[in-house]
Amino acid sequence: MVDADETFVIVGGGLAGAKAAETLRVEGFSGRVILICDERDHPYERPPLSKGFLLGKETRDKALVHEPAWYAQNDIELHLGQTVDAIDRVAKTVHYGDDGTHVRYDKLLLATGAEPRRLDVPGTGLVGVHHLRRFAHAERLRNVLTHLGRDNGHLVIAGAGWIGLEVAAAARSYGAEVTVVEQAPTPLYGVLGPELGQLFTELHRERGVRFHFGARITEIVGQDGMVLAARTDDGEEHPCHDVLAAIGAAPRVALAEAAGLELADAAHGGGIAVDEQLRTSDPDIYAAGDVACFPHSLFGTRLRVEHWANALNGGPAAARAMLGRDVVHDRLPYFFSDQYDLGMEYSGWAPPGSYDQVVIRGDAGKREFLAFWVKEGRVLAGMNVNVWDVTEPVQRLIRSGAQVDTEALADPHVPLDSLIP
Template sequence: MAEPHRIVIVGTGLAGATAAGTLRQQGFTGQVLLLGQDTHRPYELPALSKGILLGDTTDPDWVHDESFYADHDVDLRLSTTVAEIRPGDREVVEAGGAVHPYDRLLLATGSAPRRLDLLPGAGLAGLRTLRTLDDARALRAELTEGRRVVIVGAGWIGCEVASAARTHGAEVTVVDPLPLPLHRVLGDRIGGVFRDLHAEHGVAWRLGVGVNAFLGEGTGEGTVTGVALADGTELPADVVVVAVGAAPRVELAHAMGLELAYPGGVAVDEGLRTSAPDVYAAGDIAAQTHPRYGGRVRVEHWANAKDQGAHVAANLLGAHEPYTASPYFFSDQYDLGMEFRGLADPTTDELVVRGDPAAREFTAFWLRDGAVRAAMNVNMWDDGDALAALVDSGARVDPAKLVAGDLADVMG
């Protein structure tokens, strides 16, 4: 496969910007065009729900220094909407009509926050989501002493927003139809650790109940004043944060006829190549045939976007190396810090716990067929390399050694 002369990247998030930088690091001297709708230069997302909401900083971690793009001849075009991609003609068309030919194309369009637009009151002012730098800065201004904050959704974003809001003295209620926070990811026992953590810091839980409507007052669309729950309860609110997950932005991929994957994302092979010639996808939208997991995997976390963006660069230049990394993410809530590696199904995998969950110093392992499918260390920071090796190896292990043995020697 001949090296391309012009590579176009659609999406100025972490995956797209990392790919652009890695292309230059690998010696590519052709044209690199990076197109995205955001008004800010590429940045990483973790600080949005952590440092920025906590008030530790007003800026995210930028993917590159401001001068990087000009210094490395990357044509970065912000505030740019791509209206159409014509794979037959190998062209990307902006909403304003500008046409950009490509030899290779990377789609890195990321995700958009899911909304509850079908509920009554969904258009009220004061309803917030958290996905962009502007979202984070606006929400931070509202998380102040005594403000009544209702968070709809007890996933990672909902829990981190709750932590930040309580740190600033806001009154916080979290609503979720599931019985525990993070239930689908962590299951009953570990989900209970996070429920108790937030309760001890003053969060009011409304679990096992859904939302029927958003309540408001005022002229025009009005301003949110509360949340009506399915059990008839009405929660007063000065601000409501909708944190019910994110949806991959696959509209362009669908319109250009790419194969999509159920239940979401763009279908890509082991090397992140889509069903169209010379078109690749990375980050949140990439539903990859993963060589380690034997099926399609789509991951929305920070490390996946960064690592896939770096990995796909070589494939854009003609290689076809499979992406094999295990998923990884981290979270900080109050005085609890954690890292999670791998993929688990808490409804069927065997849970093994090392340490003391009550003291919030422990490691949780999820085993399937005797092998560690996922591991989460909570406030324990010495075993990261051993945990990564356990997850990546797929080797069968003795659960008793996970509880009490030297993790570096478990696979031996």
């Protein structure tokens, strides 16, 4: 039974934290809700940073989770620009701010997110080396792309993951020259495997992006504090004016680790280990969003999911669990991307080595198709490219675990619903 005098503290002001605070109020919690955010911006969603906002098509306000006035209207105590530096699990307090403020909690949610992995090479301190995670990063990068496009400048991107490719597309839209350096043989290799990764190679090459596969950046060369070139481990040198590090993100676990909470191992993506209710090894502390590594019964493994939908759904799931509701967080991983005229959605989990074939439904040449990653006749993941309103049946097909006729799966004239028992 939740007492109206209880205090729930949320550390992390991203989408997961803000949606958790909203859910507590929607579910009728009348106690104290404290949301502590180390950024000075009101909680916002991150996809626009590499999409609409970076392209100059969306304003900052459009990315906000709630209007700024919403927090006071819903009696959410919002502390912006404050960093939590310690959790005392015995006293059940969190300490934050330069003045050492501490507050007691009855339940605590850690939604600390992730941070960009840094290039561990000489030259990263030069002006013109960028990361993309926060509004300040996106604003700076948008200005850089504007100047590069105007002056025929050159951007080198380390990493051909989602952020790297979306920024490459944005940079080309501004007119900048782009080279992407990637260790794997294709873009998105760890997510889509080689079969579909090649599609994104062709998409970007058609727009003038150059790829350098099978290599990594070993040094960023500069003069007078400015970037001049990026060197790779195979002896190549790419003259450029700016470098973006897009080599993934690391879960922000320092606070949890210092508090003695159990962490997930690197094989599962790291992060804070939680159960199916998003509860940590401390029964009064929960974790959600990019930092949480949860067991997924459908795939029989732990997953740490860094995408928007996991934060959107994980924050509310954790909030309900904190209120004592019967919660099982087992949403399918889902993400989306927009690059040039290609829009796509992906559901499921099928890393390279986990499937035995990829089934294409539609016309991959025209980039209007669905792709299914299949093992022993069972669909593990599905991606729709420029084909819409199919996410629900795709996800139901994955969840069913049913063996399907792959010829029927590949036939656009066979309704997906008919393949679901």
